[in-house]
Amino acid sequence: MNLQQLRYLDGIVRHGLKISDAAEALYTSQPGISKQVRLLEEELGIEIFVRNGKRITGLTEPGKAILDIAQRMLHDADNLKHVGQEFSRQDSGSLTIATTHTQARYALPTVVKQFIKRYPKVKLGLHQGNPTQIAQQVLNGEADIAIATESLALYDELVTLPCYEWNHCVIVPPKHPLLAEKKLTLEKIAQYPIITYDFAFSGRGKINAAFEARKLAPNIVLTAIDADVIKTYVELGLGIGILARMAFIPERDKHVRMIDAAHLFQPSTTKIAIRKNEYLRGYTYDFIELFAPHLTREVVANAMHAASP
Secondary structure: OOHHHHHHHHHHHHOOOOHHHHHHHOOOOHHHHHHHHHHHHHHHOOOOEEEEOOEEEEEOHHHHHHHHHHHHHHHHHHHHHHHHHHHHOOOEEEEEEEEOHHHHHHHOHHHHHHHHHHOOEEEEEEEEOOHHHHHHHHHOOOOOEEEEOOOHHHOOOEEEEEEEEEOEEEEEOOOOHHHHOOOOOHHHHOOOOEEEEOOOOOOHHHHHHHHHHOOOOOOEEEEEOOHHHHHHHHHOOOOEEEEEHHHOOOOOOOOOEEEEOOOOOOOEEEEEEEEOOOOOOHHHHHHHHHHOOOOOHHHHHHHHHHHOO
């Protein structure tokens, strides 16, 4: 048994059980992969894959257990490499953050600027997507850290830590009737067409829950994943907007007005997620602490240790 055989096993599964696709991705031949998998099965004394002729159609029950162990072993092998890199090149390397548009656009710029100044040799990447996509990127090893408000805590394979709480606000065109209200209510909001986030983004679940609790049916005419898109359509007069308070910047958003809505919707919590058993470089700990000062290296390391089997 060797790591290359485990990589072939993992590659076949990651490429939908298509040996040809796995061979192409791993820069080897299809017969070579098939031979090594057969050798692994012979050594272990079981069949890992269910086959229909020469075609692989699934994993056997013992095959599923072997795949789980193989993936952990491959992950630990990568961690060994990272340890070497940590001590040979402590101030260089790469760090990929998977996050949503709201975090990338409004919460991360100052942190990214500070980080780049502190670690000019580290290649920093930002991948944007919905919370499900960014969680999967971390699980697949395509990103080191996920930052989002929704969904991250649903994945048992991730260590999830709270970063900060934030609230929603309502934005309206200038001279809108809601600006004359002494205290904004959900009943008043429900009288107008609403533009807000897609369900998977930026605390949308808290918005829905608030209306449902009052037995109100909001007239949501448009949803978007991007706060700037929401503001654009509010400017056009298509409705009022409900968005993250951090996404309203008075000096930039001069064509709309903001009304605080913290009393109407439960606060949302932005979280950071890391794959369990991940070896974190020193600068990764620093990035996390820049973003959430209470998440010191000790706090994160303890959380990672507690989550390890």
